[in-house]
Amino acid sequence: MFKDNKTKYYLIAVVSFSVLLTSLSFYFYQAFFSPNALIDKEDPYILKIPSNATFQMVSDSLYQNGVIHELITFSFVSKVLGYQEAVKSGLYTIPAKTSNLNLVRLLRSGNQTPIKLTFNNVRTKEDLAEKITKNLEISPDAFMDLITDSVYIRKFGFKEETVMGMFIPNTYEIWWNTSAEKVFDRMYKEYGNYWTEARLAKAQNLGLTPIEVSTLASIVQAETQKSDERPKVAGVYLNRLRINMPLQADPTLVFAVGDFNLKRVLNVHKEIDSPYNTYKNTGLPPGPINLPEISSLEAVLNYEEHDYLYFCAKEDFSGYHAFAKNYNEHINNARRYQAALNRSKIY
Incomplete structure (x- = not known):
């Protein structure tokens, strides 16, 4: 009788352990490999992680914005893979139906998505600061602090009056979390690339x-x-x-x-x-x-x-100009344009 009870308890223990192991295995599999990000979405999500962000800030952002479905499993996988202590700032593109494993690997790797940096139609330094930082983490003020710092810009070979010439309007790929100093370094490099x-x-x-x-x-x-x-x-x-x-x-x-x-x-x-x-x-x-x-x-x-020495806007307001080789010819062109201005009441 004693042996029968012992066998019975042993079988119960084995079955219980097997059930527990199966449950844990299933949980681990679900936690690591089942989709947990954007599970009901088709489009990717752009996540911006600010410099000095903590894991708590990242996880809260993902959960509160409906990116991840299960916060606990995401936190668990992050802990196992050491991401909680290794948060990297930047801009990341999270695909739809991503598992915790792939999401954590992406964020832990620091494999950012570059942004397109485009600036044109710029008149002043303030304009440049607004446009060049529009899609970057840095603020216009941080950029202005550098572009108006005569000592800083001197290391690039420019003065306050000439530094705007260092920025060649174009479209560049750059990281979202690039510092103001690194932006200047990049633009100086592009300036050198242009001046072949x-x-x-x-x-x-x-x-x-x-x-x-x-x-x-x-x-x-x-x-x-x-x-x-x-x-x-x-x-x-x-x-x-x-x-x-x-x-x-x-x-x-x-x-x-x-x-x-x-x-x-x-x-x-x-x-x-x-x-x-x-x-x-x-x-x-x-x-x-x-x-x-x-x-x-x-x-x-x-x-x-x-041989032209003069030009004046055409009176048809086409945006083109009438060119002249001598002053008398230029005066006639200018008079026609000024008469057109007066007729249009542009004073």
């Missing part, structure tokens, strides 16, 4: 440094939105520079005034005491008056050769 030996040779043939090319390109860009006309406009300004004639570029006066809504430059504006007043001063202003696009830089480097 061939482009440097073209600038030298013009008697210009790369930053002077950027400065002239910014004026050309402000003068015309028509990219096909920019080489012709660049040719006018280069002709003026060669004979030491003032550039007399209205956009530089707008920059000096600081009113970018100014629709019409008047004689009073031409009397402004500013190094950016190209009516009073010969040569180029101290630096770019906006962020010149690649098409504007190329327009200067590959300018159109001609």
